[in-house]
Amino acid sequence: MAYFDAASAAPLHPVARQALLASLDEGWADPARLYREGRRARLLLDAAREAAAEAVGCRADELVFTPSGTRAVHSGVAGALAGRRRAGDHLIVSAVEHSSVLHAAEAHESGGGTLTQVAVDRTGAVDPAAYAAALRGDTALACLQSANHEVGTEQPVADVAEACRAAGVPLLVDAAQSLGWGRVAGDWSLLTASAHKWGGPSGVGLLVVRKGVRFAPQGPGDERESGRAPGFENLPAIVAAAASLRAVRAEAAGEAARLRELTERIRARVPALVPDVEVVGDPVRRLPGTVTFSCLYVDGETLLHELDRAGFSVSSGSSCTSSTLMPSHVLRAMGVLSEGNVRVSLPPGTPAEDVERFLEVLPGTVAAVREKLGAPVAAVREKLGAPVAADSAREAGADLVVDALGRRCPVPVIELARVVGDVPVGGTVRVLSDDEAARLDIPAWCEMRGQEYAGEQPAERGTAYLVRRVS
Amino acid sequence: MAYFDAASAAPLHPVARQALLASLDEGWADPARLYREGRRARLLLDAAREAAAEAVGCRADELVFTPSGTRAVHSGVAGALAGRRRAGDHLIVSAVEHSSVLHAAEAHESGGGTLTQVAVDRTGAVDPAAYAAALRGDTALACLQSANHEVGTEQPVADVAEACRAAGVPLLVDAAQSLGWGRVAGDWSLLTASAHKWGGPSGVGLLVVRKGVRFAPQGPGDERESGRAPGFENLPAIVAAAASLRAVRAEAAGEAARLRELTERIRARVPALVPDVEVVGDPVRRLPGTVTFSCLYVDGETLLHELDRAGFSVSSGSSCTSSTLMPSHVLRAMGVLSEGNVRVSLPPGTPAEDVERFLEVLPGTVAAVREKLGAPVAAVREKLGAPVAADSAREAGADLVVDALGRRCPVPVIELARVVGDVPVGGTVRVLSDDEAARLDIPAWCEMRGQEYAGEQPAERGTAYLVRRVS
Numbered sequence: 032m033a034y035f036d037a038a039s040a041a042p043l044h045p046v047a048r049q050a051l052l053a054s055l056d057e058g059w060a061d062p063a064r065l066y067r068e069g070r071r072a073r074l075l076l077d078a079a080r081e082a083a084a085e086a087v088g089c090r091a092d093e094l095v096f097t098p099s100g101t102r103a104v105h106s107g108v109a110g111a112l113a114g115r116r117r118a119g120d121h122l123i124v125s126a127v128e129h130s131s132v133l134h135a136a137e138a139h140e141s142g143g144g145t146l147t148q149v150a151v152d153r154t155g156a157v158d159p160a161a162y163a164a165a166l167r168g169d170t171a172l173a174c175l176q177s178a179n180h181e182v183g184t185e186q187p188v189a190d191v192a193e194a195c196r197a198a199g200v201p202l203l204v205d206a207a208q209s210l211g212w213g214r215v216a217g218d219w220s221l222l223t224a225s226a227h228k229w230g231g232p233s234g235v236g237l238l239v240v241r242k243g244v245r246f247a248p249q250g251p252g253d254e255r256e257s258g259r260a261p262g263f264e265n266l267p268a269i270v271a272a273a274a275s276l277r278a279v280r281a282e283a284a285g286e287a288a289r290l291r292e293l294t295e296r297i298r299a300r301v302p303a304l305v306p307d308v309e310v311v312g313d314p315v316r317r318l319p320g321t322v323t324f325s326c327l328y329v330d331g332e333t334l335l336h337e338l339d340r341a342g343f344s345v346s347s348g349s350s351c352t353s354s355t356l357m358p359s360h361v362l363r364a365m366g367v368l369s370e371g372n373v374r375v376s377l378p379p380g381t382p383a384e385d386v387e388r389f390l391e392v393l394p395g396t397v398a399a400v401r402e403k404l405g406a407p408v409a410a411v412r413e414k415l416g417a418p419v420a421a422d423s424a425r426e427a428g429a430d431l432v433v434d435a436l437g438r439r440c441p442v443p444v445i446e447l448a449r450v451v452g453d454v455p456v457g458g459t460v461r462v463l464s465d466d467e468a469a470r471l472d473i474p475a476w477c478e479m480r481g482q483e484y485a486g487e488q489p490a491e492r493g494t495a496y497l498v499r500r501v502s
Numbered sequence: 503m504a505y506f507d508a509a510s511a512a513p514l515h516p517v518a519r520q521a522l523l524a525s526l527d528e529g530w531a532d533p534a535r536l537y538r539e540g541r542r543a544r545l546l547l548d549a550a551r552e553a554a555a556e557a558v559g560c561r562a563d564e565l566v567f568t569p570s571g572t573r574a575v576h577s578g579v580a581g582a583l584a585g586r587r588r589a590g591d592h593l594i595v596s597a598v599e600h601s602s603v604l605h606a607a608e609a610h611e612s613g614g615g616t617l618t619q620v621a622v623d624r625t626g627a628v629d630p631a632a633y634a635a636a637l638r639g640d641t642a643l644a645c646l647q648s649a650n651h652e653v654g655t656e657q658p659v660a661d662v663a664e665a666c667r668a669a670g671v672p673l674l675v676d677a678a679q680s681l682g683w684g685r686v687a688g689d690w691s692l693l694t695a696s697a698h699k700w701g702g703p704s705g706v707g708l709l710v711v712r713k714g715v716r717f718a719p720q721g722p723g724d725e726r727e728s729g730r731a732p733g734f735e736n737l738p739a740i741v742a743a744a745a746s747l748r749a750v751r752a753e754a755a756g757e758a759a760r761l762r763e764l765t766e767r768i769r770a771r772v773p774a775l776v777p778d779v780e781v782v783g784d785p786v787r788r789l790p791g792t793v794t795f796s797c798l799y800v801d802g803e804t805l806l807h808e809l810d811r812a813g814f815s816v817s818s819g820s821s822c823t824s825s826t827l828m829p830s831h832v833l834r835a836m837g838v839l840s841e842g843n844v845r846v847s848l849p850p851g852t853p854a855e856d857v858e859r860f861l862e863v864l865p866g867t868v869a870a871v872r873e874k875l876g877a878p879v880a881a882v883r884e885k886l887g888a889p890v891a892a893d894s895a896r897e898a899g900a901d902l903v904v905d906a907l908g909r910r911c912p913v914p915v916i917e918l919a920r921v922v923g924d925v926p927v928g929g930t931v932r933v934l935s936d937d938e939a940a941r942l943d944i945p946a947w948c949e950m951r952g953q954e955y956a957g958e959q960p961a962e963r964g965t966a967y968l969v970r971r972v973s
Binding site for chain 1: 503505507510511513514519522523526527530531532535536537538539540569570571572573576579580601602605606608609696698703704705707721722723724725732733734735736737738739803806807809810814815816817823825
């Protein structure tokens with residue numbers, strides 16, 4: 032078994048386990064109490080705060096522990112926005128933030144606030160100049176992740192922080208994916224993180240608010256954690272989180288270099304071993320352990336299932352693996368292929384042999400899934416009837432119409448690929464689809480295969496995607 | 503060492519520890535994922551939910567896990583109020599709720615909502631008829647604890663639930679103190695609880711919303727826990743919480759009877775062993791392990807410190823043990839003495855010998871604290887000069903004036919007790935004090951000592967409390 036989904040949750044680090052066990056006995060009491068069990072708990076809490084602050088690079092009194100990274104983001108965004116209410120109600124986020132940031136932004140918008148989403152390029156990175164251009168006189172807060180959770184691309188946080196600082200706008204950095212690897216560079220104002228991403232226990236997030244940043248905690252509070260995180264402190268988990276952050280940092284430099292080699296090998300070998308693959312994310316400015324690719328003509332859920340059967344746990348941003356049947360917002364914002372999407376995120380300690388075995392298994396697995404898809408695809412062909420009546424196709428302004436209504440990713444793209452050779456060079460194929468993934472995957476297919484994407488039009492049912500054959 | 507503060511946090515139950523350890527290995531992955539580690543986590547989460555629901559007496563899909571009891575209360579109150587917005591914006595709570603409920607109520611009020619606090623009697627219980635009288639046409643939500651956390655008094659939840667049901671108003675029950683002992687009786691609509699109160703780990707609360715109750719989660723959410731508790735599930739702790747709830751329930755009947763005998767012994771013996779003590783809370787309708795008393799002429803913080811030195815960990819609602827220098831809102835609402843307040847809350851398994859030793863140690867400890875207070879008291883006497891000039895006292899409408907300005911609890915009451923014999927029967931003593939505890943403790947002293955409390959008046963500095971000697 033190889034667990035390759037550290038970006039979701041890393042297995043518990045041995046130091047976290049050890050610290051958790053020790054503090055179950057020492058740290059269960061209320062740190063606000065005056066008796067010895069309470070004082071002991073308070074000492075543990077203070078020491079954990081010092082250790083975490085040192086790893087973050089902040090003062091201990093700037094850092095509070097929250098029940099999760101998500102809660103840190105929600106509280107951080109709400110508190111910073113409220114603290115800057117006089118400046119205005121404009122919030123900036125990148126288009127590829129973690130859902131917790133986007134949910135906080137939605138809540139802000141539905142409360143009457145204004146929002147700008149800064150676009151990313153095809154690697155998933157924001158352009159610092161474009162980010163700076165989004166800053167306005169009424170901007171209360173800007174948010175930017177340190178690195179993307181789905182494709183591993185690092186964001187230009189230091190540059191964006193400088194622009195924000197110049198504009199007098201606080202920048203909140205979601206450092207969930209990177210804090211285990213090192214401090215966040217640049218002059219940020221708020222920072223959030225999540226312990227179970229670095230091998231700490233679940234149940235612990237960090238919220239850092241630099242001195243001088245206006246901050247007004249929202250919702251009911253209490254006297255715990257500087258009034259910024261109400262509820263009894265989850266002390267054993269906090270102690271384990273801080274201890275494991277120190278431990279993973281001590282190993283970070285060596286482990287980063289090692290994992291970077293492994294993911295570099297995946298980046299290089301997968302396109303050589305598997306036809307019709309797009310590796311996504313920045314090839315250089317990226318997290319050490321994360322690599323993401325998408326496979327044309329592959330159903331993501333089946334691929335994940337087959338990889339699981341072969342002993343590999345990975346995740347996917349494909350639409351068929353989400354409850355909403357939408358491709359991941361990150362892949363959409365990048366404009367890259369979403370079908371057959373696989374995110375490999377290696378936990379520290381991953382043996383090189385596991386990666387080699389993955390590279391051995393992947394080509395056959397992808398081929399088998401593509402093979403399997405032959406059956407439903409053939410049925411569509413039969414139903415469509417080929418050749419399509421030239422008259423009706425021409426009426427629709429195309430040489431050929433593919434009716435993929437009611438069919439899910441990757442069928443529309445498979446059908447498109449199958450018929451494109453049937454129209455003359457310069458001719459067009461019109462793909463009718465009501466699957467949201469088609470909006471992303473048909474243009475991405477064109478980009479990958481050197482065909483021209485000629486835009487979409489609303490159709491009687493679903494959407495018509497026009498593709499012009501150029502080669 | 504004897505830890506007598508289970509009402510704050512119970513030591514981890516052995517079953518909780520065992521389940522936590524086991525699920526650290528099995529339950530660290532994301533239960534939303536499709537691979538085997540994720541599926542295994544999902545199974546553990548589902549099983550924990552079933553077990554907790556069975557213990558609560560609800561359907562599994564009515565129960566979500568939150569990061570703490572406090573978060574369960576905050577989310578539950580906000581969601582229920584929002585869900586009933588059309589009915590109105592009136593919220594009812596009892597005056598002796600846990601601070602998490604009162605903080606949620608404050609947030610509601612500061613957002614423009616209306617609030618009624620239902621008073622309690624001297625035992626700390628609400629009167630069901632008085633609670634029912636608070637229900638209005640625009641009441642969106644009513645809240646009532648199952649039992650009080652400071653004095654152990656059980657509330658008439660079933661009767662209040664019936665009145666609420668008749669009025670069509672949902673009742674939220676904060677069951678934090680009682681859920682380990684048994685299900686909450688009555689037809690309540692929402693319920694909250696906290697695992698570390700029953701011997702589970704910290705980091706887990708429960709929020710139950712009965713089917714049919716209108717509920718609109720507030721703030722940013724995500725797809726976890728039915729949209730009612732965002733953030734990565736703290737699965738090992740959830741598993742431990744559910745397992746330990748079953749375990750404590752299995753032992754509850756026998757342990758309740760045993761602890762009830764021990765607290766009954768404290769209730770009976772403390773007034774016999776220590777002069778000038780008031781045992782507070784309902785003598786019959788109360789939690790098995792909780793007993794609270796207050797000692798006249800004693801400084802709560804010093805008493806706690808001395809008991810800690812003697813090996814007993816207890817808590818106190820005295821003003822000197824709070825950061826705000828206010829007596830606990832529970833003692834204030836009950837109108838009972840707050841000085842020298844001690845809450846003993848025995849964890850399950852407390853040996854009878856520990857209680858006996860406590861009863862041995864307490865009288866000497868209280869006597870020593872009273873002795874210690876002799877020094878500052880003497881200084882006040884000297885400063886005041888006795889006898890007080892009769893003229894200035896008469897001008898103030900009293901036979902004697904005690905100037906205790908700038909002195910903290912219990913000095914004003916000590917001074918009052920010291921001079922009351924110097925005025926004739928029918929004469930009055932005027933105590934000047936700027937200590938908030940005096941407002942509670944001077945009337946309570948009168949009640950305990952059979953003197954007449956003649957009310958308070960604003961004074962040039964602080965407040966003047968008038969006491970008429972009647973015996």
